[in-house]
């Protein structure tokens with residue numbers, strides 16, 4: 219049972235955040251739009267998922283978004299971050315997630331997209347992010363989430379993909395971007411989500427990893443991404459989702475974390491920042507709202523900790539309801 223007294227923690231400025239998101243979309247010449255030009259498809263996913271969690275997805279013109287997004291697709295089947303940009307697994311997942319939000323995955327040539335993704339698996343089971351070859355567990359995660367949403371996991375060698383992820387596990391229970399690399403909460407989300415979706419969570423030492431993850435909470439209530447680092451609202455997602463997937467979310471102080479996230483709001487103009495008093499952006503607005511959803515903040519749609527999509531969207535895909 220959820221016994222938290224939310225009234226003591228401050229209030230989520232829902233209408234302001236909706237307005238903030240709708241405004242940045244319209245202001246194409248703003249600083250934010252310019253610096254996000256190359257990752258606009260990721261931005262679309264963050265913005266639209268936030269709107270959906272807030273119950274306001276109907277405020278956007280879905281056909282306009284889909285028509286722009288389909289122009290970001292390359293002949294290889296992968297998506298670029300914007301029209302005319304090279305394809306990459308990161309944007310391909312965002313495209314699939316946005317279409318999932320709109321219940322329009324059928325707009326894709328599913329075999330073409332899944333062949334693009336499967337073609338980036340390497341012999342050791344790892345994934346490159348694109349044709350240039352960089353390898354990172356982020357790309358294993360993105361490939362696995364994408365293929366699972368397209369119901370085409372059979373296109374890759376799942377056993378090898380899982381073994382590669384397990385080879386990135388460290389003695390502290392966490393995971394890094396490649397074998398031997400330092401544990402980081404972002405990479406831990408990637409590895410745990412990929413293991414969860416492939417039914418391989420038995421490879422995780424839940425108590426050891428849960429301990430490392432709950433130690434990410436600092437005095438202010440916020441979470442950092444690794445020891446000795448500053449807290450940042452985005453870790454409300456990376457850490458919390460991982461803790462939920464391994465059933466250890468009760469090891470952190472939820473009340474203090476909710477307060478930290480709410481303290482990072484711009485209550486006047488909307489949006490959420492990385493830390494109190496910093497400048498807001500759509501990335502942190504998404505992770506703040508998604509984190510609050512994981513914390514069962516009242517009035518928000520529940521979000522799935524592995525697919526990073528609202529639970530009703532995930533249920534529609536896998537159970538047709």
Ligand code: GRG
Nearest residue numbers: 356359360404405408443444447448452525526
């Ligand atoms: C489905 C939500 C979703 C994501 C797709 C791309 C991806 C999978 C996950 C990225 C995971 C990741 C590595 C997140 C970390 C992002 C981040 C804030 C990195 C900052 O690193 P540093 O070293 O910051 O600048 P710290 O906090 O360690 O000082």
